[in-house]
Amino acid sequence: MYDGSPADRAGVRGGNLSIIVQGEEYLVGGDVLTTIEGAAIRTHQDYLAKVKTLRPGQRVRITIVRDGHRRELTLTVAERPRLPADLLD
Numbered sequence: 001m002y003d004g005s006p007a008d009r010a011g012v013r014g015g016n017l018s019i020i021v022q023g024e025e026y027l028v029g030g031d032v033l034t035t036i037e038g039a040a041i042r043t044h045q046d047y048l049a050k051v052k053t054l055r056p057g058q059r060v061r062i063t064i065v066r067d068g069h070r071r072e073l074t075l076t077v078a079e080r081p082r083l084p085a086d087l088l089d
Contacts, residue, residue: 010075012064034070035063 007014015027033041036050037060054060056079063072 006075006078010062010073012062012073012075013066031064031066031071033062033064037061 012033013030015030017027017029019026019028033047035041036047036054039046039050041047041050054077056077058077059074060077061072061074063070065071
């Protein structure tokens with residue numbers, strides 16, 4: 001998650017503990033996204049499929065789990081910034 005992103009502005013907390021698994025670094029902790037607009041998010045593929053249906057400016061209701069408690073948040077979808085990985089496509 002990036003500072004100033006819609007998720008950041010809505011109060012979503014990203015991971016804050018860095019661990020290394022088989023030479024790859026991962027951030028763990030933070031909120032777990034469970035639904036977007038009522039659609040269950042169980043896998044990264046579920047997440048990608050749902051996000052592709054969203055449009056900039058759209059208000060979206062998400063459900064997260066934080067410290068074992070379910071919370072609902074609303075955020076406004078922003079245009080996705082270009083990332084270095086996009087240049088590889």
